[in-house]
């Protein structure tokens with residue numbers, strides 16, 4: 001079985017006059033030590049986009065996510081999320097970190113309700129019901145009352161995903177969420193993430209080091225270069241959703257993986273030469 | 277709980293072995309009783325003077341306990357203030373180190389001069405001795421929270437109070453207990469030191485420290501040993517009470533609390 005060949009119709013193109021959901025224009029970030037990490041980065045995400053950022057270490061991927069989330073201020077340029085500044089749009093966003101960053105003194109359920117608890121306006125039993133529902137979605141109903149130290153890396157990451165989704169975000173920011181997992185667990189979680197996306201229709205900005213993962217998940221893969229960080233390529237991945245595991249052996253998929261890998265190699269032996 | 281109790285089996289075994297060896301040593305080498313009395317004689321002296329012994333233990337326990345509790349309250353409050361900002365820490369932390377570096381023996385005469393002899397001064401000395409480990413460890417716990425966790429709370433628009441109660445305080449509990457462990461042992465030393473300076477000498481009012489000095493001056497070596505053992509027992513009681521609470525609060529989630537290992 002082969003997935004349909006990429007067609008233009010499969011690419012989501014916002015109609016004229018449609019405001020992009022996330023808009024990054026001429027973004028610059030300079031740290032107090034004078035190093036410019038991001039230089040004139042512009043990037044738009046339409047509603048429903050799944051955009052992966054890929055590039056050499058230190059090219060500013062994490063920094064870009066921090067700026068979009070409003071955790072760190074920009075030095076120049078602008079960011080809007082659903083027409084708002086990042087700080088004001090926090091309620092629409094959830095952040096998923098590489099290490100699951102769970103609270104070790106809380107059970108799985110306790111961790112998932114954290115966001116709702118901070119938000120306020122819900123009763124304990126409402127929050128618990130919501131958490132139980134999410135646990136079902138990520139397949140962790142059995143370990144609801146376990147503590148994080150009793151879980152495997154993959155399970156912790158599922159909890160982290162459930163926690164992020166509990167507040168019904170419109171935009172998910174993920175910084176190498178599966179970077180520390182073995183390949184089988186990673187593939188499995190990739191498929192689950194896409195299933196959750198089908199159900200919940202969020203937009204995603206996703207940082208990864210894995211080309212295969214980026215192509216499998218994304219509507220677009222953005223390749224960044226380092227020193228200073230700039231967007232080098234913006235490659236559309238036109239396979240329709242839902243995407244099934246056997247997409248991974250599809251020649252068109254493998255071809256795109258090859259293209260993105262080539263784009264990455266071009267950067268590393270780029271005009272400046274040498275590894276960054 | 278079972279595991280906790282089973283941990284006590286080994287130290288108790290060691291205690292029995294040491295006692296038997298001690299007993300045999302005094303018999304075999306014919307050591308005179310005023311140098312090293314037989315443990316049975318020590319036991320006898322303790323039983324004979326049990327009224328004095330218990331009142332001495334009670335007084336020292338009260339001094340050490342009250343001073344310790346005061347230092348926990350005071351230490352946590354100071355740690356809380358220090359944790360608020362880097363500027364406050366830079367300004368104040370050097371002064372908290374003075375608590376550690378100025379020998380209490382140097383300060384004790386001043387305290388005695390200001391507050392007179394008796395319970396108040398002794399408790400104050402215990403308080404001063406116990407304070408620093410609690411301040412230092414609790415502050416460390418409050419400020420060493422993982423960056424990502426702080427970012428997570430910021431993403432959730434957490435208030436300062438929420439970040440404190442749901443993140444910083446729970447995170448600081450293991451460090452807080454490290455401080456408690458150290459101070460629980462110091463509290464008995466503090467009471468002992470305090471009594472050397474500030475004990476009221478009326479009969480039946482002296483704690484262990486005072487009684488030890490007195491027994492020493494009377495060459496009651498067997499009773500002296502009973503007092504020293506009571507001192508050690510009191511310190512261990514304090515320490516293991518802390519370890520028990522540590523286990524109670526932390527064993528669900530924290531690796532170090534799964535086995536009570538004394539430092």
Ligand SMILES: Nc1ncnc2c1ncn2[C@@H]1O[C@H](COP(=O)(O)OP(=O)(O)O)[C@@H](O)[C@H]1O
Nearest residue numbers: 031033035037056057058059060061062063064
């Ligand atoms: N707070 C900071 N102060 C100064 N430099 C920083 C800071 N955070 C990150 N950097 C620098 O910015 C560059 C990009 O970092 P980062 O965004 O983490 O890269 P990536 O996630 O792509 O690996 C790195 O060279 C890093 O050293």
Ligand SMILES: [Mg+2]
Nearest residue numbers: 061062063175
């Ligand atoms: Mg990074």
